[in-house]
Amino acid sequence: xxxxxEALICKSKSNSIPDAYNFFGPLIGEWDFExxxxxxxxxxxxxxxxxxxxxxxxxxAIQDVFICPSREERIKxxxxxxxxxxxxxxxxxxxxAWDIFYGCAGEAxxxxxxxxxxxxxxxxxxxxxxxxxFSEITENSFHxxxxxxxxxxxxxxxxxxxxxxxx
Numbered sequence: 001x002x003x004x005x006e007a008l009i010c011k012s013k014s015n016s017i018p019d020a021y022n023f024f025g026p027l028i029g030e031w032d033f034e035x036x037x038x039x040x041x042x043x044x045x046x047x048x049x050x051x052x053x054x055x056x057x058x059x060x061a062i063q064d065v066f067i068c069p070s071r072e073e074r075i076k077x078x079x080x081x082x083x084x085x086x087x088x089x090x091x092x093x094x095x096x097a098w099d100i101f102y103g104c105a106g107e108a109x110x111x112x113x114x115x116x117x118x119x120x121x122x123x124x125x126x127x128x129x130x131x132x133x134f135s136e137i138t139e140n141s142f143h144x145x146x147x148x149x150x151x152x153x154x155x156x157x158x159x160x161x162x163x164x165x166x167x
Contacts, residue, residue: 014059017091023115024062024089024098026137027053030166033144035068037159048073051163061090066104089113098122131155140165 013025035047049068056063066085074082085104092099098113100122111122111132122132129149136143145160 008056008063010055010057010059012059013055016060016093021091021096021098021115023120024053024113026139027064027134027142028055028062029053031142031163032070032166033068033161033163035159035161039157045079047079049161056088057090061088063088128152 013022029052031051031053033049033051035049036044038044047069049066050070051064051066053062053064055061064087066083066087068083069077069079083104085102085107087100087102089098089100095112100111100113102109102111109130110125112125113120113122115121118135118137120134120137122134124130129152131147133145133147134142135145142163143160144163146158147155148158149155
């Protein structure tokens with residue numbers, strides 16, 4: 001399996017991705033986060049997780065592993081809706097956006113990502129009723145939200161997280 005990891009993982013971005021579209025590049029690395037869902041209800045939860053990003057496929061894509069609760073927290077308190085998934089982001093030269101696939105047990109989601117001002121907005125391809133939004137990205141932190149709409153106008157936060165880069 002070492003061959004697989006060596007063939008997949010890359011140390012840096014390919015020159016084929018224009019710097020202006022390298023908005024996921026700052027996420028490369030290992031992050032710890034606090035996941036929050038059901039804001040303001042008696043069901044509100046705060047869960048520790050981890051998110052690991054890496055350049056892959058000769059630097060033409062970014063892949064991540066999303067683990068919530070974190071591997072350490074799973075030992076202490078596994079959650080019934082725990083998630084262990086991966087996202088692959090591949091830059092698409094034709095439409096100057098990122099083609100994205102997220103998968104975990106029982107779920108597969110296709111999205112497209114574009115930079116909108118200071119945020120990165122990933123919009124679900126089929127229904128366009130879900131977005132993932134990265135904001136407040138710094139060298140050591142970022143904010144992420146999963147938002148949904150039923151009417152195409154009003155967006156509701158389904159869950160969000162606040163991430164801190166590991167030392």
